[in-house]
Structure formats: structure tokens, C-alpha cells
Amino acid sequence: MNIFNILKQYYGYDSFRPGQEEVIRDVMAGNDSLVLMPTGGGKSLCYQIPALAMPGTTVVVSPLISLMHDQVEALKANGIPAEELNSVNTSDEDVLIRRRSLSGDLKLIYVSPERLIAELPTLFANIKVSLFAIDEAHCISQWGHDFRPEYARLGLLREKMPSVPLMALTATADKITRNDIIEQLHLRVVASANPPQHVYISSFDRPNLSIEVKRGYNGPEKMRFIKDFISRHPYDPGIIYCLSRKTTETVAAQLKAAGIKAEPYHAGMSSEQRTSTQERFKNDDVLVVCATIAFGMGIDKSNVRWIVHYNMPKSIESYYQEIGRAGRDGAPASTILFYNLADIILLKKFAEASGQKEVNMEKLDRMQQFAESSICRRRILLNYFGEQRTSDCGNCDVCRNPPKRFDGTILVQKALSAAIRTGEKARVGTLIEILKGMRSPTVERFHYDQLKTFGAGRDTTTRDWQDYLLQMLQLGYIEIAYDKNNEVKVTPTGRDVLFGKTKAELVVIQRKEELHALTRKKRKQDNRIPEVHLSMPVGGEDMHLFEELRRKRMQLALQRHLPPYNILNDKTLHEIARVKPTTLDALGRVQGIGEYKKRVYGDIVIGIVQKFL
Numbered sequence: 001m002n003i004f005n006i007l008k009q010y011y012g013y014d015s016f017r018p019g020q021e022e023v024i025r026d027v028m029a030g031n032d033s034l035v036l037m038p039t040g041g042g043k044s045l046c047y048q049i050p051a052l053a054m055p056g057t058t059v060v061v062s063p064l065i066s067l068m069h070d071q072v073e074a075l076k077a078n079g080i081p082a083e084e085l086n087s088v089n090t091s092d093e094d095v096l097i098r099r100r101s102l103s104g105d106l107k108l109i110y111v112s113p114e115r116l117i118a119e120l121p122t123l124f125a126n127i128k129v130s131l132f133a134i135d136e137a138h139c140i141s142q143w144g145h146d147f148r149p150e151y152a153r154l155g156l157l158r159e160k161m162p163s164v165p166l167m168a169l170t171a172t173a174d175k176i177t178r179n180d181i182i183e184q185l186h187l188r189v190v191a192s193a194n195p196p197q198h199v200y201i202s203s204f205d206r207p208n209l210s211i212e213v214k215r216g217y218n219g220p221e222k223m224r225f226i227k228d229f230i231s232r233h234p235y236d237p238g239i240i241y242c243l244s245r246k247t248t249e250t251v252a253a254q255l256k257a258a259g260i261k262a263e264p265y266h267a268g269m270s271s272e273q274r275t276s277t278q279e280r281f282k283n284d285d286v287l288v289v290c291a292t293i294a295f296g297m298g299i300d301k302s303n304v305r306w307i308v309h310y311n312m313p314k315s316i317e318s319y320y321q322e323i324g325r326a327g328r329d330g331a332p333a334s335t336i337l338f339y340n341l342a343d344i345i346l347l348k349k350f351a352e353a354s355g356q357k358e359v360n361m362e363k364l365d366r367m368q369q370f371a372e373s374s375i376c377r378r379r380i381l382l383n384y385f386g387e388q389r390t391s392d393c394g395n396c397d398v399c400r401n402p403p404k405r406f407d408g409t410i411l412v413q414k415a416l417s418a419a420i421r422t423g424e425k426a427r428v429g430t431l432i433e434i435l436k437g438m439r440s441p442t443v444e445r446f447h448y449d450q451l452k453t454f455g456a457g458r459d460t461t462t463r464d465w466q467d468y469l470l471q472m473l474q475l476g477y478i479e480i481a482y483d484k485n486n487e488v489k490v491t492p493t494g495r496d497v498l499f500g501k502t503k504a505e506l507v508v509i510q511r512k513e514e515l516h517a518l519t520r521k522k523r524k525q526d527n528r529i530p531e532v533h534l535s536m537p538v539g540g541e542d543m544h545l546f547e548e549l550r551r552k553r554m555q556l557a558l559q560r561h562l563p564p565y566n567i568l569n570d571k572t573l574h575e576i577a578r579v580k581p582t583t584l585d586a587l588g589r590v591q592g593i594g595e596y597k598k599r600v601y602g603d604i605v606i607g608i609v610q611k612f613l
Contacts (some may be wrong), residue, residue: 003028006052007045010078012572012594017042019202023167024049026198027131032166032188034137034181036385037202039171039324040302044071047133047167051107052080056128060110062135063148066278068110070300070563075108077566079596082108085115101127113150120160129164132157134185137168138317141180142356158186171324172317175386176483204320204385208327211377211396213337213370222338223251226308227258229336230288235550236305237281240290241322243311243346251310252290262288282563284554293318302329302565312339312371314347315363316384319370329571339371362486374403374507375474383476388493390502408506409497411460411468412477416498418453419478419488422446427486432465467509477504541578545612549573552608556601567601568592580609 003024007013016024023035023046037043051058062068068084075082083097083106100106101123111119134140140151157166166188168181178199182191189198217225226240242248245266255262263277263286280286282301290310307326313319319337327333344364351360370380378393392399418434419426426434426448433440434448437455448454457465472478477494481487496502550564550573557564568576572592581587584602588595593602 001053003049003053006049009595010052010080011045012588012590012592012597014591016045017202019200020045020049023200024053026200027165027167028054030165031198033168033198033200034178034187034189034191035167035169035200035202036173036178036204037169037171037200038204038206039321040206040328040330041171041202043135043169043171046169047131048075048080048108050131054130056130057101057104057106058108058131058133059116059124059129060108060133060135061113061116061154062110063112063139063151065112066275067135067300068112070282072108072110073562074300074566077562077597078594080108081106082110084110085119086110086112087115098123104128113148113154117153117156120156124161129161132161132164132166134166134168136170137181137185138170138173138177140168140184141173141177142359152184155184155186172321172385174317174384175479176481201386204382204387205378205389205393206324206327207393207395208330208332209323209395210332210334211323211337211381211393212335213339213377213397215338215371216340217338218340222310223254225336226251227255227260229306229308230255230260233305235287237284237287237301237303238306238308239304239322239325240288240308240310241313242290242292243343245292247310248290248292252288255288255290260288261286262290265289265291267292282565283557284564293322300328301325301563303331303570304328304333305331306334306336308335309337309339312337312343312347313367314350314360316367316370316381317363319367320381320385329565329569331571331574337371339368344368362480369470369474373470373474374398375471379476380474383474386479388476388491390493404508405505406508407503408468408471409503411457411506412472412494412497412504414453414456415465415469415472416477416490416494418451418456419490420498421451421453422448424489425487428466428469428480428488431469431488432462435460435465436462464509468506471506472504475504541574542580542612543577545580545609546573546577548608548612549576549605552604556604568597568605576605576609580613582606582610582613 007016019037020042023033026033027047027050035043035046047058047060062071065086065088068086072082072084083100085094085097101109134154139148140154141147166185168185168187170181173181179191182189190196191199214225240251242251245268248264248266252262252264263280265274265277277286277289281289304326307323309319309322313322323335326335347364348361351357351364354360366384370377373380376392376399377396379389382389414435415431418431430442430448433443434451434454435457437458439449443449472494473480476491477497479489479491481489490498497504553564553567553573556567569592572590575590579586579590581590584598584606587593587602587605588598
């Protein structure tokens, strides 16, 4: 079947998102691929569409049982034959799944890494495997933020089944992690080519997410803000991420005392408690989950409308993946990050005690720099993942309250020139010594005092150079190679500034002593909660009809034992409430309504619209 017909029939969409079609055609040609798309960016379609189009069965490797279950449920809700092989199944269920696999009945099978290795010489050697899709592929890399030893054996796939294409997918991997994934899985791709061969990096931009950081709040201030925020969005599901198990329980208890449907979630709870909380959240019975990172990759709920980080995360990768769980349906969503000195002290303690102290400390430093920055926060996030942007987003707290800026082109050119003249081998501290004309042991040992740029920035203080270099990093003019002794490398965007092709704007530095007088005023402003209509897109829809559709969706979900968003997601309901289709043909033109859902739910939806009109 044609891939566009599959997209419309099973998923209800007329066109692919950017990058999806290229990946799909590449894998259907029998090639390996590395796919980087943000959470909610449509990674799963990159292997689900080929699975439906090609003969045989696609095997999907997933790290968590709950995540497998969510995705298999969603596939079945679209009329797609899929199953999961995991430790929760009974022996009878396993036998039935094996029979269906051997008869060619299933298009997708989800397995854990351990189960995959165990089944390679048995089940998978006896069925036609069309593709191995390794989801959350950053877990295989020691440089990734969520390294898992069980992923390390997946390199066997190339040895045992060399003719089957491999697809590695992840939402969060910087350049170093990407290269490690390729090496560990023996992927037949060329990341270093220009353009890269079989490596697909989509835009990491999620413009529907509003980004906000709040600094220095104590516990009561955080709770006051959160309660006020939730009171303005009483029907919108959200997640509050906390650093400790105790904090999840304390925050959940305070919210419940305020009449909010909230529950804690952490690894210290029993499996039954965690499963119950997750199922109730999926079904909108619980609207707020206060969780540690244990409530991580296992959530595949499309209508999460907000994420709050009660504490600062340990890395930008963790932060980006966690905020990416909001607004997966494409509708507006809000993200708020609280952090203070206590968070930093605790996270540094964790990093010191980890098996990868240097890497984790570097990642924590970058997270702290993000939180303290006066640069557009979305630009920092995108630049971190190698996507240089030259304009601000307009949908973060920095853009909404922009700082004073100046033309810093000459300052940036001095720093970039110094980095280039060292052969891009110097660290940040050494660059500052060169710019200041300081004859340190490192400068003299490598003869950096002979460089033309030695002393070119002596009229700028060391403290200010540290700040300006941090801004250059956040703006994407330089990057730090933490796998190469933290050497400073100049990016293509930086070279454009260096060679006069574009100008560089820097933020005017304000020291803490200068900001002291503003602190109390800003805190008062921050405590005023902005009115954000998280679940209401622009377009003249009737919100009363939307609420009626949402109520009916909940009834159907309870009857069919499905999460409401697997019936119809929020974005589709908004579109129905906007166009008010009164025939099945008109309903079929709504994005997200495939043939299966039109057949199963069409008459019900049309009946509600006609009654409403």
C-alpha cells in the first residue's frame, strides 16, 4: 500500500511532518538510519509506517514495559495488529503472540532489550523481520543522560541478522552521543558526510511549548504559585518533577489538601501503586502526578498541558525530554522550572558520587547556565543539540521581558579568532588567559603568547570574559567538546560572525549588586500568574462543543478501557469543535480521523455535533 494511503487510513493525516517521509523511504530501501526527533515530533511513525508497508514484522526495542503498553494500545486503537512481549504477560498470552508472529499476523512486536537478545535465536530467527527499531537509543551510550547497561548488547543485531535494517531513534542526543550510538550499534550510516548519509536530525523546536524559569523560590512560594496556576487550568493534566521521593509525597499531599486530584510517583512505591497512579493519570482520573524521574519514558500521554520542575534537573537532555512530555498533540502547553542554590548543591553531590563525574558535572554546569541565562531559552536548547538559530522565539520568559543588548561583534570576533589560532585545542580558561595577555604555564607551554590575539581583550575584565564566552556558547557561536578535554570549538554560526557575514548581539552584563534593588519588584511580578489558555488553539472553535466532546470521550474511554487520548486527542477535538462536521465525509477531513476511527466513532461524533447545532 502507498505510504500516504497508510498515513490517512490508520492515522487520519494527509501529510507527513518534516523529515518523516525521507526516513520512511530510506528504511523501505533497506538502509540503516539514525533518527533524532524531539519528544512529540513523530518518531514512532518513522518505523510504524514502514512496518505496515513492508512484508514481515517490525521489532521495536523499548526500555520500559509501561511505554510498550501505551504504544501498543495506541496502535490497536488505530486498528493496527501489534503486541508486546514482556515479563507481565502470562504464558498463555506469550504462546498466542508467538503463534500470531509465526503466522505473519502481527505487523509490530515490542520487546525489551533483554527479551530481544533471548528471542534472537528462537522466535525472531523463524519469522520474517522487516526492521529492528531501537527506541530511546541514547540509552546505549555512556555519554547519554540515561545510560542502561542492558542496551549495550544490542550491537549483536548486526552480527546475528546482518541483512535486516536497523533504525535507532532518540529525542535527546548531542553530537557526541549520536556518534556513540552509531558505533555501538554498528549502524551503516555516515554522520561525518556533508550532508550526512542516513542520519536524520529534525528541528528540535517545539514552538507550542512556553518556557519559563523561576529562580530562588522557597517551598511555600513554589506551592503558592503552583496552586494558583492549577486553579486557572482545573481540567488540564500536568506533571510536577521533583528531585526526591519525599518531595513528591509532600507536594502531592499539599495539592490533595487543596482539593486537587494529585498523586505521588517514585521508585520506592510498590509496582502496583505505580501502575495504578499511571493508569489513573492516563485516564484523566488523576490530573496531577508529582514524580521523580522514575515517571519518565513510561508516559506516552498526548494531552499533558503543563510540566513543572519543582527542582532543577541534572542535565539539559533530561530537562528537554521531560518538558517534551507536554503538548505532544501539538496544542499549546506551558513549562515552568524552579531552581535555587540548594538544588545545585544537591545535584553536584550526586554528580560527584556518580561513575561519570566529569561528564555529569559538565552537563550540570550547562543546565545551571541555561537556568541563569539572559539569552532566549529556546535558542540555548536548540543550540545545545546542534541546531543554531539566529532569532529569538518570543515564547519564553526572557523574550517576554528582554534584557538590554549591545553590538558585541568585535568582542566575539576576538574570542573566536583566539580559539581558531589555538587549533581549537584550548579550554575556556586558557582562552581568557590568551585574551587577557596572561602568561600562565599553559599559555607558555603551548606558545600561545606568540599568537596575534594574545592580549587582544585585556581591556575587558576576566569576569566579563567568562560571561561573554558563556553567552557565545548559549548563542551557538562555540561548543564545548567534553569528550576532548573540554576544548572550545567554533561552530559554522560562529564562523559567520568571525568572517563578518553577520553581527553578534550580546546582553549587557548586570552584576548581582546592581540587580539587588530590582529583586523584590521582580518577585512580585513573577508571583502574578499570567493567563495562559493552554488547551485553546486559535481558530474560532466553540469551547462548549469542545467540552461536550471531551465528556463523551471520557464515557467512551471508560467503556472501552482505553485512555481518552487514544480515542481522539485534544487537537482533533479542538478541530471538530471549530469546523463542526455534520457528515462522515466532512469528519474524515479532520486531521487525526483515520478510516478506523471514522468507522468506530464517526456516528457518535456527528450525533453530538448535530445535536449541539
